[in-house]
Amino acid sequence: MNGLSRRDLLKISAATGLGSMGLPGVDPALAQQGEQLLVVMWGAAWIEVSRKIVDAYVAKTGDKVAWELHAGGAMAIVAKVKPAWPRVNYNLISGWDPVFRAMIKEDWIEPVTLDEMPALKDIPPVFFQKNDKGQLMSVPLSTAGAFWGYRTDLVDKPIESIEQLLEPRFKGKLCVPFPVNLTGLLMLTLAMQRGGNERNIEPGWQFLKELAERGQIGRVINNNSEFINAMSSGETSVAFFNIGAWTQVRKQFPVKIMSKIKDNKGFLFNEGFAVIKQSDPKKVAAAKRLANHFATPEINEQYNWPLGEGPTNPKSKANPDIADVFYKPDELAQYAYIADFEFMASQVDSWAKRWEQEIAPLIRRS
Amino acid sequence: MIVSGLEATVQQPRLSAFQWALLAPGAVLLVVLLVAPIALMAVVSFRPFIAGRVGSGAGWTVRNYTELIEPAYAFYFYDTLRIGFIVSAIALLLATPLAWQAARTKRRAMRVSILGLLIGLLFMSLVARLYAIQMTWGSNGPLAFFGTLIGIPARSAGYAAIQVAIGLLHFVVPMAAIILIGTFQNINPKLEEAAASLGAPRWRVALTITLPLAVPGLLSAFMISFAMCISNFVVPLILGRGIVLFTTNLMYVRFSDVANFPSGAAIGIIMFALAGFVVYALAGFVRWLAPAEARP
Numbered sequence: 001m002n003g004l005s006r007r008d009l010l011k012i013s014a015a016t017g018l019g020s021m022g023l024p025g026v027d028p029a030l031a032q033q034g035e036q037l038l039v040v041m042w043g044a045a046w047i048e049v050s051r052k053i054v055d056a057y058v059a060k061t062g063d064k065v066a067w068e069l070h071a072g073g074a075m076a077i078v079a080k081v082k083p084a085w086p087r088v089n090y091n092l093i094s095g096w097d098p099v100f101r102a103m104i105k106e107d108w109i110e111p112v113t114l115d116e117m118p119a120l121k122d123i124p125p126v127f128f129q130k131n132d133k134g135q136l137m138s139v140p141l142s143t144a145g146a147f148w149g150y151r152t153d154l155v156d157k158p159i160e161s162i163e164q165l166l167e168p169r170f171k172g173k174l175c176v177p178f179p180v181n182l183t184g185l186l187m188l189t190l191a192m193q194r195g196g197n198e199r200n201i202e203p204g205w206q207f208l209k210e211l212a213e214r215g216q217i218g219r220v221i222n223n224n225s226e227f228i229n230a231m232s233s234g235e236t237s238v239a240f241f242n243i244g245a246w247t248q249v250r251k252q253f254p255v256k257i258m259s260k261i262k263d264n265k266g267f268l269f270n271e272g273f274a275v276i277k278q279s280d281p282k283k284v285a286a287a288k289r290l291a292n293h294f295a296t297p298e299i300n301e302q303y304n305w306p307l308g309e310g311p312t313n314p315k316s317k318a319n320p321d322i323a324d325v326f327y328k329p330d331e332l333a334q335y336a337y338i339a340d341f342e343f344m345a346s347q348v349d350s351w352a353k354r355w356e357q358e359i360a361p362l363i364r365r366s
Numbered sequence: 367m368i369v370s371g372l373e374a375t376v377q378q379p380r381l382s383a384f385q386w387a388l389l390a391p392g393a394v395l396l397v398v399l400l401v402a403p404i405a406l407m408a409v410v411s412f413r414p415f416i417a418g419r420v421g422s423g424a425g426w427t428v429r430n431y432t433e434l435i436e437p438a439y440a441f442y443f444y445d446t447l448r449i450g451f452i453v454s455a456i457a458l459l460l461a462t463p464l465a466w467q468a469a470r471t472k473r474r475a476m477r478v479s480i481l482g483l484l485i486g487l488l489f490m491s492l493v494a495r496l497y498a499i500q501m502t503w504g505s506n507g508p509l510a511f512f513g514t515l516i517g518i519p520a521r522s523a524g525y526a527a528i529q530v531a532i533g534l535l536h537f538v539v540p541m542a543a544i545i546l547i548g549t550f551q552n553i554n555p556k557l558e559e560a561a562a563s564l565g566a567p568r569w570r571v572a573l574t575i576t577l578p579l580a581v582p583g584l585l586s587a588f589m590i591s592f593a594m595c596i597s598n599f600v601v602p603l604i605l606g607r608g609i610v611l612f613t614t615n616l617m618y619v620r621f622s623d624v625a626n627f628p629s630g631a632a633i634g635i636i637m638f639a640l641a642g643f644v645v646y647a648l649a650g651f652v653r654w655l656a657p658a659e660a661r662p
Contacts, residue, residue: 073623075624076622080622082627172505172519172521178623180624218505220609222623233501233506235506349624349629356438356439356611358438360438361438364609364610366523
């Protein structure tokens with residue numbers, strides 16, 4: 001073998017002090033700590049881009065990062081942590097707003113401060129999840145959303161309203177998340193279509209029953225991979241799901257994401273990291289270092305670009321491919337909606353049971 | 367004296383201290399790994415769940431069981447048991463000739479090929495096989511027309527159930543066949559030869575000699591297949607398209623997605639009791655059917 005590998009180069013640059021200039025968000029004084037971290041991340045594009053980012057970080061800091069993937073929706077990690085708490089090895093858990101709310105309630109998250117994580121100073125305060133004391137409890141990395149969309153190569157004419165999904169041409173072609181997934185945003189979008197909201201969800205159930213009775217629902221998914229498979233194989237052609245998963249489908253197939261429809265809304269939320277409480281302060285510090293690294297302008301851009309999600313750091317550039325999906329400031333009020341996830345999280349148990357009792361049997365018989 | 371003699375003949379042999387010592391590690395493992403978790407699950411199933419929180423709350427309730435009285439849940443239990451029963455029966459039909467051939471053939475290459483196939487199937491990743499089934503038999507796969515041929519559209523729930531059945535067969539046929547090879551090897555071939563020498567045609571030898579003697583093995587293979595089917599999670603998860611749901615899938619949602627441990631535990635306990643009842647009833651029925659000499 002001739003020449004130097006990338007890792008060798010990074011080691012040499014770290015040893016000579018040159019590397020500290022090239023790795024954002026890492027305080028040289030904190031480097032070479034050599035802490036072992038366990039980070040929970042989503043699969044598919046999320047783990048791919050995270051590994052790339054962390055490879056350089058590991059070589060620079062000496063910290064080691066092991067990955068564990070979310071199994072199913074991100075909320076599943078909460079159920080996994082509960083029986084083991086406080087003897088859990090997780091240092092960072094990727095999640096989104098409702099997952100952070102659940103973990104804050106259980107008092108599992110370490111508060112973060114702008115002093116110890118300087119990259120967070122750039123991020124708008126509204127993106128953070130906070131506890132009752134007003135402390136920052138999440139590290140927002142992405143602005144994401146959940147939208148209706150469809151593959152234009154499989155749908156004969158454009159969809160203007162989701163009311164059209166009742167038409168016979170969509171029989172067996174709808175892909176929807178199980179109501180627990182996305183903390184029930186499917187129920188909310190259907191309810192809002194018929195004049196309801198989080199606290200008046202009944203119109204959504206009626207709409208869903210109509211879809212199920214007519215045999216429109218061809219697949220019920222639980223995670224990104226199932227969604228990407230269902231939409232990429234052409235098994236289904238219309239769906240409601242998160243922008244990250246839509247982006248992966250859009251890389252291969254023509255897709256129209258209905259983020260700006262007149263009689264419904266697109267749903268916005270934030271994804272990011274939660275720093276998990278640990279008895280060893282060095283581990284906590286290392287976890288915060290890594291999370292801070294992801295929040296720096298350069299890395300935040302690098303992280304969100306392939307995911308098709310919006311960076312939370314205003315100094316980062318967004319992928320131009322998602323410009324048509326997200327909103328300009330004057331469009332927010334008309335097209336976007338930020339759900340009351342805390343209330344919805346308290347409802348998902350009853351919604352899941354109602355789905356099993358009323359909707360799943362209809363789909364099964366259709 | 368006569369009475370005490372009778373008592374002596376029916377008295378069970380007592381285990382020695384050495385035998386107890388040999389049994390102890392297994393018994394402790396059984397208690398720690400099986401009895402204790404199920405007992406804990408039974409306790410949790412009577413705990414209340416607080417919406418929006420994780421796990422179980424304090425106090426006691428039977429609500430986790432009463433809410434399962436809904437007819438919709440009866441359908442999930444029925445569907446799981448029904449598909450498990452049908453798949454296990456088909457698995458026996460497919461596995462029996464394979465096993466019989468492997469046990470009786472004089473051609474070594476044939477025996478090695480069959481055993482290699484069965485063991486290879488056991489070692490090959492089930493998830494890889496399930497995605498292969500999905501690509502081949504799925505609604506856009508090259509064999510999707512099969513559904514249309516039998517009047518079940520490829521995008522329908524019925525077709526998803528067929529895919530689940532195919533996936534489960536991949537899972538249980540090798541196991542059933544391997545169990546049955548031992549069964550057929552243990553049947554003395556001289557019994558079959560004797561029947562044949564008395565003029566019985568091969569089909570009659572199979573039906574009146576081999577099959578009755580194989581009943582205990584067939585029952586074991588069926589029950590293991592049935593248990594593997596109804597407790598399966600990954601096959602309906604991947605091939606059921608979220609439409610065909612086994613009770614294991616319902617449990618997973620409760621434990622994992624909603625963090626309602628008590629409700630998930632209640633489903634688990636009911637399934638445990640139901641499966642135990644079905645297996646016990648089935649074993650009794652087959653014992654009643656089987657000839658005395660074939661009974662275990």
